[in-house]
Every structure is written in structure tokens, then in C-alpha cells.
Amino acid sequence: xxxxxxxxPETGPDRERILAAEYSxxxxxxxxxxxxxxxxxxxxxxxARREWxxxxxxxxxxxxxxxxxxxxxWDAIATQVSPPAxxxxxxTGAPAASNVVLLDMERKVRRWQWTAxxxxxxxxVALALFAxxxxxxxxPDTTPTLAATExxxxxxxxxxxxxxxxxxxxxxxxxxxxxxxxxxxxxxHDHELWxxxxxxxxxxxxGVVVPGEERRVTLAADVARNMADGASLVLTRExxxxxxxxxxxGPVVAQGAFAAV
Amino acid sequence: MSEPRPxxxxxxTPEAREALRAAMVRLADGDSAALEExxxxxRVKLFGICYxxxxxxxxxxxxxxxxxxxxxxxxxxxxxxxxxxxxWLATFAxxxxxxxxxxxxxxxxxxxxxxxxxxxxxxxLADSLLIDAERDAQIHKCLKGLDENAQGxxxxxxxxxxxxxxxxxxxxxxxxxxxxxxxxxxxxxRTCLEASEREGSAQ
Numbered sequence: 001x002x003x004x005x006x007x008x009p010e011t012g013p014d015r016e017r018i019l020a021a022e023y024s025x026x027x028x029x030x031x032x033x034x035x036x037x038x039x040x041x042x043x044x045x046x047x048a049r050r051e052w053x054x055x056x057x058x059x060x061x062x063x064x065x066x067x068x069x070x071x072x073x074w075d076a077i078a079t080q081v082s083p084p085a086x087x088x089x090x091x092t093g094a095p096a097a098s099n100v101v102l103l104d105m106e107r108k109v110r111r112w113q114w115t116a117x118x119x120x121x122x123x124x125v126a127l128a129l130f131a132x133x134x135x136x137x138x139x140p141d142t143t144p145t146l147a148a149t150e151x152x153x154x155x156x157x158x159x160x161x162x163x164x165x166x167x168x169x170x171x172x173x174x175x176x177x178x179x180x181x182x183x184x185x186x187x188x189h190d191h192e193l194w195x196x197x198x199x200x201x202x203x204x205x206x207g208v209v210v211p212g213e214e215r216r217v218t219l220a221a222d223v224a225r226n227m228a229d230g231a232s233l234v235l236t237r238e239x240x241x242x243x244x245x246x247x248x249x250g251p252v253v254a255q256g257a258f259a260a261v
Numbered sequence: 262m263s264e265p266r267p268x269x270x271x272x273x274t275p276e277a278r279e280a281l282r283a284a285m286v287r288l289a290d291g292d293s294a295a296l297e298e299x300x301x302x303x304r305v306k307l308f309g310i311c312y313x314x315x316x317x318x319x320x321x322x323x324x325x326x327x328x329x330x331x332x333x334x335x336x337x338x339x340x341x342x343x344x345x346x347x348x349w350l351a352t353f354a355x356x357x358x359x360x361x362x363x364x365x366x367x368x369x370x371x372x373x374x375x376x377x378x379x380x381x382x383x384x385x386l387a388d389s390l391l392i393d394a395e396r397d398a399q400i401h402k403c404l405k406g407l408d409e410n411a412q413g414x415x416x417x418x419x420x421x422x423x424x425x426x427x428x429x430x431x432x433x434x435x436x437x438x439x440x441x442x443x444x445x446x447x448x449x450x451r452t453c454l455e456a457s458e459r460e461g462s463a464q
Contacts, residue, residue, distance in 0.1 A: 018447050021447045021451065022443075025418040026359040026362075026422050026423075027428075028424065029363060029424045033363070055344070056454050058355075059348075059396045059400055060400060060419055060420070061355065062397055064306075064313045064420070066309040067312050070322060073308075074300060077300065078297075198360070199331050199356075200356045200360055230364075
């Protein structure tokens with residue numbers, strides 16, 4: 001082989017196809033990994049390329065010797081998939097009662113956000129910064145599996161040197177509060193918040209962040225079910241109005257992770 | 262060129278595959294009994310994959326639990342029209358295990374193959390569900406066409422979940438060199454796989 005490194009282009013269609021292969025194999029980490037995951041959400045062509053590689057690589061798993069897991073694994077699965085009978089909230093047609101609950105939740109949320117705005121050590125620890133891998137060790141390893149949590153989730157995402165974006169999710173009402181107090185618009189860009197589903201599927205948009213405001217939204221069911229303790233969030237820089245259809249998401253400017261409160 | 266691979270190992274029966282596909286469809290419809298059926302049929306293969314990547318029995322068991330619970334929660338993601346159920350599940354399990362490696366829950370890097378303790382292989386391969394003998398032969402043929410370096414690193418990435426940075430460190434070469442080796446290998450691999458697809462569709 002006489003080819004030099006120059007025949008592996010940094011851009012162009014070849015690079016694109018190879019990026020999908022790198023992502024499929026799991027070679028990427030840090031920002032490159034996040035960017036590839038972002039592409040999965042925004043670029044069906046990229047997602048299809050990844051799938052093409054997945055399908056080619058997966059027969060290799062036939063080489064792996066099978067192994068028998070301990071019997072307790074099934075017991076744990078069975079417990080998690082059959083929650084207690086009362087777990088599913090049923091609409092009782094009692095709006096007054098649920099409003100009371102909601103108000104109470106709001107009070108709690110304000111307190112959490114206030115705590116976070118100061119120096120919440122818990123929130124700081126919850127920040128999973130992929131790009132600085134040494135800090136990954138600091139992430140609490142208590143993240144449970146994906147059983148939907150009923151405890152509110154909170155993420156505090158550092159933006160720039162001093163500001164924080166506060167994101168709170170209330171599982172009971174499937175509502176998310178995004179507090180961008182203190183952030184200012186630059187008039188040229190918007191920032192879009194994305195959920196990184198724990199299962200490796202495509203990123204889901206949580207909407208454009210409105211600087212200086214607290215926004216409250218009810219999430220669609222397919223987004224809400226990915227809200228979990230430990231789930232990552234990324235903030236990307238986009239043109240005004242958010243990521244246009246048909247183009248890739250912008251650069252990741254900040255990231256964080258939910259922690260149960 | 263490499264010599265042709267010997268005839269492939271026993272493949273899964275169409276009946277087994279069909280039963281699994283049907284169970285996946287029932288699961289998506291909310292039938293939780295289907296999960297146990299899927300678990301019985303696939304746990305040995307999927308646990309083997311998790312174990313190989315994570316290199317630790319306890320971690321692999323946690324990952325496996327995660328795989329099936331997540332499958333139950335999101336069974337609708339599987340499209341029975343598109344992928345074979347065992348391919349889809351194997352990809353899913355591998356991705357979950359890799360995610361676990363990357364989120365720092367496990368010390369980084371699986372044990373190297375030679376250091377790995379022998380696996381308790383209670384299920385001979387011939388009895389487990391295999392993916393696809395034909396495609397298996399193709400990917401092997403194309404991998405063998407790469408130079409040994411690229412082949413070895415691509416396999417290490419696939420089976421051990423190694424990243425570029427980890428591979429570069431192990432090989433004691435600059436990151437850029439490792440990327441360039443692997444990317445060149447991947448481009449060649451793609452050309453070979455695309456050619457085999459064209460041959461396949463021409464038949």
C-alpha cells in the first residue's frame with residue numbers, strides 16, 4: 001500500500017459514509033459521538049447509512065460464544081415489566097384534585113430550581129461531560145435501568161462561564177420546564193435543546209430555548225417515555241427558529257444529564 | 262485473495278426465526294408473555310455479546326436486563342417488515358453494551374480477548390439463533406481482503422467496543438494514524454460489500 005493519509009478525506013460523501021461506519025462500530029467518543037447522534041435525528045440519509053453498516057456488521061456476532069446469564073436476570077426483568085397494579089394513573093375526572101397536585105409540584109420545582117441556581121453539588125455532579133473524559137468517572141453510577149421514574153428529573157446545563165439552563169421534568173404530568181433566565185439572545189442564533197434517548201436511538205428535539213424566559217411544555221408521549229434518570233441533554237446552536245428541516249443539527253454548545261431529584 | 266470460507270455453520274431454522282418475529286409483534290401489541298418467550302430464545306446469544314464487550318459478568322447481566330426491559334418499553338421500534346428479529350436484537354444488545362462502556366459505568370475498555378476468562382458456553386452455537394449465513398460469509402470475505410492491521414482494529418472495535426483513542430493508545434501510535442488506518446480499511450470494506458450486494462441482486 002502506498003496510499004497516504006490524504007486519501008481519507010475529512011469531508012465529502014466518502015467521509016460521510018465512513019462516519020456512519022465509525023458510528024456503527026462505536027469508534028467515536030466525545031463531541032464526534034454526540035455530533036453523530038445528532039445526525040441520526042436530523043438526517044435520515046445518515047441514519048440509513050448507519051443501518052446499512054449495522055446490518056453488515058451484525059453477522060459477526062455469530063462468532064461470539066453464547067453464554068448463560070444467571071437466573072436472577074429474568075427475575076429482575078419480570079419485576080420491572082409488571083409494575084404494581086396502581087402504577088398507572090387513571091383519569092378520575094377530578095380536575096380540582098389534580099390542580100392541587102400540580103400547584104404543589106410547581107412549588108417544589110421552584111425550590112429545586114432555586115437550589116440549582118445556587119451551588120447544587122448534586123446538579124454539578126450530574127453533569128456528564130463527554131468531551132472531558134476524566135470527569136466521566138464523577139458521574140454517579142447509581143443510574144437505574146430505564147424503568148420510568150416518577151420522581152421529578154432535573155438537569156442544570158452550564159452555558160458559557162457562569163450561566164445555567166435549568167431543565168425540570170415532571171413525570172406525573174409529562175411536563176417539562178425550561179428556565180433560561182439570565183440568557184440573552186444574540187439576534188443571529190437560537191439554541192435548540194435535544195434529548196439523547198438512553199437506548200441509542202435518534203435525538204429528540206425538546207424545542208428552541210427562549211432566552212430570559214421560563215417555558216413550560218407538555219411533552220409528546222414518544223418523547224416523554226425517554227425521559228429517564230441519567231438521560232443526556234444537548235444544546236445546539238441553530239439559525240433563528242431552530243434547526244431547519246433537511247439539514248443537520250448545528251454544533252453542540254452545551255450538555256448535561258437528568259438526575260432524579 | 263483469501264480462500265473461500267468453509268460452508269457456514271448451521272443456520273437458524275426459518276421456524277425459529279418466524280416464531281421470534283411473531284413474539285416481537287405480540288410484544289409490540291402489549292403482550293408481556295411474549296417477552297419471556299423472546300428471552301428464552303435469545304438470552305444466550307445476547308448475553309454472550311454483552312459479556313464479550315463488557316468483559317465482566319455482573320456488568321453484562323445488568324446490560325442484558327437493560328436490553329430486555331427497554332425492549333419491553335419500546336417494542337414498537339422493531340419493524341418486522343425490515344430487519345430479521347435476531348439481527349435487530351443483536352445490534353440492539355451490542356449498542357446498549359457499548360453505551361454502557363461509554364457512559365463510564367464500566368471501567369473503560371473491555372478485557373482483551375486473550376485476557377478474557379473463558380466463557381461458560383452452555384449453548385453450542387449450532388443451537389442458537391444465527392444471523393444470516395450468506396451475509397456472514399460476505400463480511401468475512403471482505404474483512405479478509407483488508408490488510409491485517411485494519412482488519413484487526415476493526416474487529417477489536419466491533420468485539421471489544423474499543424474507540425479510536427483506545428486503539429491508538431494500545432498500538433502506541435498517534436490518534437491520527439489510527440484513524441487513517443481504520444478509515445482506509447473501512448473505505449475498502451465498503452467497496453467490497455457494495456460489490457457483493459450488486460452480485461447478490463444480479464442473481
